[in-house]
Amino acid sequence: MRYLSLFLSLFLVATAAQAERIKDIADIEGVRGNALIGYGIVVGLNGTGDSSNASPFTISSITAMLERFGINVRPDIKKMKPKNIAAVMVTADLPPFARPGQKLDITVSSMGDSKSLRGGTLLITPILGGDGLVYAVGQGGVTVGGFAVGGDAGNVVKNHPTVGKIPSGARVEKAAPRGLEVGQEKITIMLRSPDFTTVRRMQQVINKQLGKGMAKALDSGTIEVWNPHGDAIELIANLEQMQLTTDRPAIVVIDERTGTIVMGQGVTIETVAVSHGNISINVVENQDVSQPFAFSRGQTAITNATDIQVQEDEAQLVVLPRQVTLSSLVSALNAVGASPSDLIAVLQAIKAAGALHAELKVM
Numbered sequence: 001m002r003y004l005s006l007f008l009s010l011f012l013v014a015t016a017a018q019a020e021r022i023k024d025i026a027d028i029e030g031v032r033g034n035a036l037i038g039y040g041i042v043v044g045l046n047g048t049g050d051s052s053n054a055s056p057f058t059i060s061s062i063t064a065m066l067e068r069f070g071i072n073v074r075p076d077i078k079k080m081k082p083k084n085i086a087a088v089m090v091t092a093d094l095p096p097f098a099r100p101g102q103k104l105d106i107t108v109s110s111m112g113d114s115k116s117l118r119g120g121t122l123l124i125t126p127i128l129g130g131d132g133l134v135y136a137v138g139q140g141g142v143t144v145g146g147f148a149v150g151g152d153a154g155n156v157v158k159n160h161p162t163v164g165k166i167p168s169g170a171r172v173e174k175a176a177p178r179g180l181e182v183g184q185e186k187i188t189i190m191l192r193s194p195d196f197t198t199v200r201r202m203q204q205v206i207n208k209q210l211g212k213g214m215a216k217a218l219d220s221g222t223i224e225v226w227n228p229h230g231d232a233i234e235l236i237a238n239l240e241q242m243q244l245t246t247d248r249p250a251i252v253v254i255d256e257r258t259g260t261i262v263m264g265q266g267v268t269i270e271t272v273a274v275s276h277g278n279i280s281i282n283v284v285e286n287q288d289v290s291q292p293f294a295f296s297r298g299q300t301a302i303t304n305a306t307d308i309q310v311q312e313d314e315a316q317l318v319v320l321p322r323q324v325t326l327s328s329l330v331s332a333l334n335a336v337g338a339s340p341s342d343l344i345a346v347l348q349a350i351k352a353a354g355a356l357h358a359e360l361k362v363m
Contacts, residue, residue, distance in 0.1 A: 030179030040125030055112030194221030
């Protein structure tokens with residue numbers, strides 16, 4: 001029997017549990033970014049912009065823009081062919097506590113049938129928040145990490161030329177909403193991955209360093225911390241550096257489309273026997289020429305010959321003993337000898353048998 005690697009696409013981390021900072025596993029309520037979005041026009045393209053037929057909104061945008069400059073093009077609007085112009089959506093993230101004058105990176109994405117934004121310039125574009133207010137204004141040269149060239153018989157595209165970035169391309173015009181005040185009574189900490197064991201440990205660590213009763217867990221993902229000195233900045237800075245050992249559930253993630261399998265460190269199995277056999281099928285098409293004998297009045301013909309070979313390797317019954325570490329579990333499963341697609345079926349069968357102590361997530 002041929003042995004294949006069981007974990008061709010498996011990335012494992014089998015290290016001992018170590019302390020993590022609160023800063024790395026939790027967020028502070030009121031300290032958050034805000035998504036921004038805007039609609040703009042990119043000009044200066046080298047014939048790779050929108051077409052008038054597929055992107056009529058580009059024509060409307062150009063017409064409205066020129067009218068603001070006192071230029072009336074409506075009588076000739078049907079003649080316009082904006083090959084050097086593209087309509088785009090502009091997106092950015094407004095960081096917490098952003099102040100007017102601060103610069104932001106923005107992303108520019110084509111809306112129409114533009115082939116590439118390479119070499120274009122975004123015209124002044126208001127960028128709005130979810131409340132409809134303008135928080136930033138963007139403008140500048142678009143940087144694209146790719147290109148698209150072509151002719152009548154074919155074309156070549158590298159990377160994604162219809163999306164680009166403008167580093168520091170927007171300037172904040174309105175301050176970000178404030179969700180945190182220095183003198184507020186309490187600070188709320190929110191775990192990114194809620195867990196009752198982790199939140200209890202965090203409560204214990206905070207109370208040990210700041211004093212009994214300073215922190216109280218409200219649920220599996222939220223802790224309130226008193227701010228007795230009225231200095232939220234100092235308190236948050238101290239909280240972020242506190243360390244604790246986190247506790248996470250055992251999870252096995254399977255992506256059947258790519259054959260990727262990722263296991264968490266806490267995955268273990270009970271004693272179980274696994275039988276696995278490989279079946280390989282080989283189909284070969286051959287063409288033969290049938291040549292008749294001389295003076296037989298026959299005709300030369302081409303015939304097809306199909307050769308099908310089916311081979312089933314002898315199955316092996318492997319006993320996987322109860323494991324307590326990820327590395328020993330991997331060693332035991334490797335003894336089965338299967339491809340990633342076979343491993344998915346094996347893990348699902350072990351889970352169905354109740355021998356896999358982990359949550360199985362299929363993407």
